[in-house]
Amino acid sequence: MKTTKRYYPNIFHSIIIILFYNSIIPFILKSLICLFLFFFQVKISVSFKPQHYYLNLIINILAFFLLIYYLNKKNNLEFKDLFSTKTFSYNISIWIILLLFGMSFILSELFNLLQYIPSNETLNSMAEKEIKFGQLPSLGFFLSLVLFGPLFEEFIFRGIILKGYLENYSPKKALIISALVFGLAHMNIYQFITASISGLFYGWLYLKTKSIIPCIFAHSINNSIDFIVINLLQIKIPNYILISDTSQFQPLWFDILGIALVIISIYQLKKIFKN
Template sequence: MKINYIKELNSSKINLSPLNFWQAIGITILFDIITLFLNKPTDIFYIILNSLGVVTYSGFWMWISTALSAAYEFGAILILIIFLNNRNNKVNNINTGFKLRKRDWVLVPLLIVSYILLTYGWFDYILYFFPTGNTYEYVIEYLNSIPIVILLVETCIMAPFFEELLYRGIILNGLINRYSRKKAIIYSALIFGIAHLNFPQGINAFLLGLIIGTVYYYTRSIYLCMIMHFANNFLVNFVYYPTSRLWTNILFVLLPILGLVLMIYLFKTLNLKERSKEAINYIINNDFK
């Protein structure tokens, strides 16, 4: 049977096999291995071009490389979905009847705004006390070396799309089918943090994973998660720290308070838990009719 994988995954109509914590970590490693394997022909092709004197570190060839990387990551995602698709056993996927409202598409990105405000200043200050490691330095060096347009494509389009499919659509989905809500969300966020391979990004990814994972658990909408991920990766480029010590001290106190208030307000307005119960009750009542 032909399956529109991404659409079906978004609505939880694909029954993924239950995953434990270590299996979920194995899936992330498997994804990297598959992607690395699919990239090999391109790597060899670029080596040949370099040997012929072609400068591949240029705009045109970087765009080709980015497009091919997107194709390979998409292929790896599809392979994992096919591999984990549990067609024989029915898995207890809850809340597939959650009804999204138009304003939800505005409120969930604002959750990311509230998170950025909540962690403004003091969060980075604490992280500076921990060693960043070579991986973090490599990431920063890479991001500073590529054209801004390609940087935005990779961080604001490709990363939200593929990482949400993997970490929420596949991994969190599989964890939900084995663990309680809290364990599944925490485990998926922890794996998301570990996957970044450095402490500063890892801690930030873990906290974001808790927020995005909570939204996914109740809504089962991969698309909402992608928008939240996009909002974070895009808005962090505009975080500004004033040079004035007075304004720095004021903002380090004011903005986190504002962020906390905004986050509480947004979660209350979204009312995910109650809307989730209503969706489940609606499904149950209609099943008995």
């Protein structure tokens, strides 16, 4: 009986990868740091300080490189071809930006709709964090959300997980499952929805370009849209990004604009990729 060769990673492997990156390796590193501080009797404040944020960032960087080192040594994965710029152009970047703004308009309205669901404390907490990022930008937030976060997540989710799925499953199945896994990795029902939708787009970019450069670019723009809208463009649309207590919606024209931007951008990107 002929057996089908399975490539790394499959769905089970990807879950293990995410657990190690999100939980196990950071937990071990934090435990070692706590033991070090306890051994030298160093006292730290339990209240939030910027230093704590940078410490978490350093831990995430270490976790990423430890994971990549292990995967490369154990499975001999090739990473060089992931950073090809041959299929990434100025035209593509413009339509990616416009599409992401359209998605932001639509997903903001989705958040307004989700406010009707009882017990939306998680949504409000998440929105509050995003608003703080938009209003109070800092080097730590920039490094985490715009630089290292997109780089690390696209390397893992598109460069390793989706790439492995494409060897094991059909392109459509690989794209959908990898997007759902990306959503689940955010461990939050509201972020699951937005991350899964974003993951579909990032994955589609990888399918078309076979490079994670466009994915990293799109992810970075997506993570910084709140800052761009609030600080740079200073757009003030009722119930856009800012969550109100009245559970009202955005203007209809704004929703239509978001849908139009997404449809036109996808059409243009498909046209570019086809040529």
